Amino acid sequence: MLQMIKAHAIALAAVCLVTVTGATAQTGYGIGRTATPAEIAGWNIDIGRDGHGLPAGSGSVNHGREVFQNQCAACHGDKGQGGIGDRLVGGKGTLASSKPVKTVGSYWPYAPTLFDYIRRAMPQDAPGSLSNEDVYAVSGYILNLNGLLPPDAVLDARTMAAIKMPNRKMFVGDTRPDVENPACERDC
C-alpha cells in the first residue's frame, strides 16, 4: 500500500514536471538570435538527391577532364582507378560477387550527391576551392568515365538531376536484428 502511495506521488510529481516544462517551452528561453537569409544561404551547401539546391552554372566533360588531372588524379588515379583516394570508376556487375568494387558508377545511388560531396570536401588539400562550373565539369567527367555520360555532355542542375544511377534501386532498409544466437549454455 505504501508502495502504491509512493508510486502515485511519483506519478503526480511527473505530471507537475511535464506541466512546468511545457509552460517553459512555450515561453522559450530567449537564447540565440534569428539567422538571416543571407547567413543561411552562405552556409547551406546541402543538395538533395533530387538535385534540390544545385546552383546555376554548368560544366562540360571536356573541361572536367582538365580539372580532374589537375585536382583529383594525384589521389584517385588518372583514370579514376584509385590510389590514396577511393576508386571512382568501374566495378559494374561486381556487387553480388565475392569481390565487390564499390565506385561512383557501380554503387552510388544519386548523381547530385557527387556535386554535394566534391563541393564540400574535395580536393582534400583545398576543399571549397573549385568553382561551381568546375564541380559540374569534374562530376560530369567522373560520370563519363563510368559510361553514364557521353564525352560531349555538359552538366547543369537539370541534366544532373535527370541522371539515373544504375544502382539506385539496390538499397534496402535496416532489417536488423538479422541473426538469432540461441544462447546455448551447456554442451553447445
Added chain:
Amino acid sequence: MPYAKSGKNNFSQMSRRALLRNAAVIGSATLAGSAVTGASASGANNLPPNVPQWMKVPGDPMGSQPYGTPSLFEKNVVKNISKNLPQYLSASGRTPLQDLDGIITPNGLFYERHHAGVPAIDPAQHRLMLHGLIERPMIFTMEDIRRFPSISRIHFLECSANPGYKKPYGRTASDLVGLLSCAEWTGVSMKLVLQEAGLRPEAKWVIAEGADAAALSRSIPIEKCLDDAMIVYSQNGERLRPQQGYPLRLILPGFEGNMNIKWLRRLHVSAQPAYSREETSKYTDLLPDGTAREFTFVMEAKSIVLRPSGGQRLTETGYHEITGIAWSGRGTVRRVDVSVDGGWNWQEAELQEPILPKALTRFRLPWHWDGQPAIIQSRATDETGYVQPTLAELIAVRGENSFYHNNAIWPWRIAADGEVSNAAND
C-alpha cells in the same frame, strides 16, 4: 604481474629530458636496458628490506605539470595508430582497451576518426546554425549553448566498422574493437534546442554538418533528435578535445560513431534525408545478393574479453580474473556469459555497477587456469533479449563484404605457454 605484455618496454623512445628528470627513479635499470615494470635486478635496491630511492629525495614540486599527464611508467599506454595507413588526414586511431579499467575512457585515449584532419576552432568564432523546417531559423554562440539547461550522461561511442568481417582479424583487443570508447558527456538536449526554434510538423530529418574540412554531413531521423540526442561541449568534465569535436558535437546514444557529428556547425531540419556521400557510398551495408542496407544506425549488443586478451601472456597458472566490457546501442546490458572451453559451456559473469543504457558495462569472472590450452570468449545479452551472435552466424546472413556493424563474439586462444592470440585467425 599475471598478464605481462609480450612486447618490451621501449625506453629508447623516451625523451632525453624526461630521462634526466627521472634518472634518480629509474636508476641503473635504464642503463642496463631492461624493463622496469618487472622486478629487475636494479630494482632490488628499492625493494624490502631496502628503503626505495623515491623516499630519500623530494619529488617534483607543485606546478611541475599544470595539466597532469600519466606516469612515465605508463608511457606505452597510448592510442593504437597503425604505422602503414594510406593517409593520415582521413584516418582512425584506436583506444588501447586492454590497458584500461572501469567503463570511462580517459580523454587522451578516446578513439579518433576524422575525414579531413582535426580543425583548430576558436570557440569565440564558432556558431551553430539551425534552419529549414522550423518557425525561427537561429544562430547560437558557444555562450548561448552553455546558457541552456545542461545534462550529463555516460554513453559509449563506436565506429560502425569495428572490425570488418574478413581475415586477418586484429591481434589485440584494440586492433579488433578499439574504435570504441565511453565518456560522460555534458551539453544540452537536442530536443530542447529544436523546440526553442519551433519544429514544423513536416520535419522528419535533421541534417547535421561539421565545421571540419570535410564538412561531414549525416541525416538523423527526427525521432532520435527528440529522444536522447545531445549537443555536447564537455567530455569527462572538461571541454571536448579537438579530436572529439571541440567546441561542439552531437552525441546520438547507441548510433554509429560517424553520425555523431563533430565540430557541429549546422542543423538543417528537413522532410527528407540528405543521402549524403557518408550515408550512401559509405556507411551502407552490402549484402551477398548485391543489395545494400541504408540508414543502419544502431550499434547492436557486443562484448569482448580484455584480460586476458590477444598480445598478453599468462605467466602463472592458478587464479586469474577474466574481465571485459559489454555494451548495446539498444539500452542496458542484461547479462554477459563467458566460456573458457571453446564455447561448449557458458557461465554468467558478474556485471559491475553502474549498468547504464548505451554505455560500456564492465564484467568479471573468477577463473583458475590449469596451464592447459584454452579458448575464452564472452557473449552479451541486452535488455531487449538480443544475444550477441557468432561471426559465423553474422557471415551466414551478411557475407564477408558487409564491412559495417560486425558485433561478433571474439574468442581468444590461450596456449600452454600462456600466450594469448586471436582464435578467429586460426
